[in-house]
Amino acid sequence: MPKKIMLLGSGELGKEFVIAAKRLGQHVIAVDNYDNAPAQQVADEREVIDMLDGTALDRIVAEHRPDIIVPEIEAIRTERLYAYEERGIRVVPSARAVNFTMNRKAIRDLAAQELGLRTARYRYASSLDELRRAIDEIGLPCVVKPLMSSSGKGQSTVKSSGEIEKAWRYSQSGKRGDSTEVIVEGFVDFHTEITLLTVTQQNGPTLFCSPIGHRQERGDYQESWQPCPILDEQLREAQDMAEKVTRALGGAGIWGVEFFVADDGLYFSELSPRPHDTGMVTLAGTQNLTEFDLHARAVLELPVPEIALLRAGASAVILADSEGNAPVFTGIDTAMLQPGTDIRLFGKPSTRPYRRMGVALVSGQPDTDTAELRKQATSAAAKITVTSS
Numbered sequence: 001m002p003k004k005i006m007l008l009g010s011g012e013l014g015k016e017f018v019i020a021a022k023r024l025g026q027h028v029i030a031v032d033n034y035d036n037a038p039a040q041q042v043a044d045e046r047e048v049i050d051m052l053d054g055t056a057l058d059r060i061v062a063e064h065r066p067d068i069i070v071p072e073i074e075a076i077r078t079e080r081l082y083a084y085e086e087r088g089i090r091v092v093p094s095a096r097a098v099n100f101t102m103n104r105k106a107i108r109d110l111a112a113q114e115l116g117l118r119t120a121r122y123r124y125a126s127s128l129d130e131l132r133r134a135i136d137e138i139g140l141p142c143v144v145k146p147l148m149s150s151s152g153k154g155q156s157t158v159k160s161s162g163e164i165e166k167a168w169r170y171s172q173s174g175k176r177g178d179s180t181e182v183i184v185e186g187f188v189d190f191h192t193e194i195t196l197l198t199v200t201q202q203n204g205p206t207l208f209c210s211p212i213g214h215r216q217e218r219g220d221y222q223e224s225w226q227p228c229p230i231l232d233e234q235l236r237e238a239q240d241m242a243e244k245v246t247r248a249l250g251g252a253g254i255w256g257v258e259f260f261v262a263d264d265g266l267y268f269s270e271l272s273p274r275p276h277d278t279g280m281v282t283l284a285g286t287q288n289l290t291e292f293d294l295h296a297r298a299v300l301e302l303p304v305p306e307i308a309l310l311r312a313g314a315s316a317v318i319l320a321d322s323e324g325n326a327p328v329f330t331g332i333d334t335a336m337l338q339p340g341t342d343i344r345l346f347g348k349p350s351t352r353p354y355r356r357m358g359v360a361l362v363s364g365q366p367d368t369d370t371a372e373l374r375k376q377a378t379s380a381a382a383k384i385t386v387t388s389s
């Protein structure tokens, strides 16, 4: 009997998850706050609701009676998920994990204070005055982020005191939800930033993918590559921290655990209880199972006996540069002429500046230099332009 899976959020990550779940014969209802979202285009059914509206969520859950709820974005009325879980619906990876990670304060206090993981120094602030005081304590440079936001929205790096007011205003324009509170973090001067994809299973051990390196701009991912070699000792430390934090949150699924690697060691940054955007590099065939296949198996309580790194790979994002509808892509053919290159277009119905519309994927033999693959992926992505009406 196929399971009924309700996907909350239907972007590019959800789309690949739906494809993985459909390959396993499951039934998927894809939900988002706009119609024809990428995952809705490949799912069995769709719903368009405001997922921050608890009543609307209750209504579609009562109507569809899903076996499993798979959150794909953070902007969900996550408090409702506890009630669904109590009623026997499996929430992925768990209601607690989804609820904690949507708020930077909940997850940071858990990681740094309860679990003792090493993080950047941090303070919270709920007004411009408090922000000034917090920055006095943390020092400059520092990073200011709304407690609720993702993909770098409302986030800025403050280098001088003259920039504090701008950072405050930007945080308030980019925040999600009603809280004005922000986190101020000491700037970590890392040389490498990694995502450690971690799989927790209902009936099996916690497994780790080979680390994925990535580069961010404006707090948003631009390119990623796998493997990203780090010292053995740091890898063990990262795995240990990922195991601790995923165990504390509970449940089965894939997690993207983010770390900074600096000269003075490893810092835990944050984690997603779902496939990670930088993990799209696994679509290049770097592993025996993509991050989406892994999520589907873990969610369905199917075994994952091993995760093997088969190839080296790189991904680079294809972004829109203006607001519009009905996007048209040019340069796909030239990009694809490059051997070993694949292009994924997400099918988003509209554009806005910096919106991620697709990704270029490149892979090579396991010992290929990822610096070379990164160049190929970014050059393929650069050949593609997005125009809209």
Ligand SMILES: Nc1ncnc2c1ncn2[C@@H]1O[C@H](COP(=O)(O)OP(=O)(O)OP(=O)(O)O)[C@@H](O)[C@H]1O
Pocket: 120, 143, 145, 149, 150, 151, 152, 153, 155, 185, 186, 187, 188, 189, 193, 216, 219, 220, 221, 258, 269, 270
């Ligand atoms: N304390 C810090 N020091 C240095 N750089 C930072 C710091 N915090 C964040 N960054 C940079 O900004 C990026 C985005 O930050 P973070 O992951 O906290 O935001 P996010 O909005 O949750 O992003 P996403 O949802 O895409 O994961 C990081 O990947 C890193 O490159």
Ligand SMILES: NCC(=O)N[C@@H]1O[C@H](COP(=O)([O-])[O-])[C@@H](O)[C@H]1O
Pocket: 009, 010, 011, 012, 013, 014, 072, 073, 150, 151, 276, 277, 348, 355, 356
């Ligand atoms: N860092 C989180 C992330 O990458 N999330 C991915 O982006 C989509 C939203 O895109 P949109 O803003 O273009 O609609 C989400 O639905 C998810 O797939």
Ligand SMILES: [Mg+2]
Pocket: 258, 270
């Ligand atoms: Mg992040």
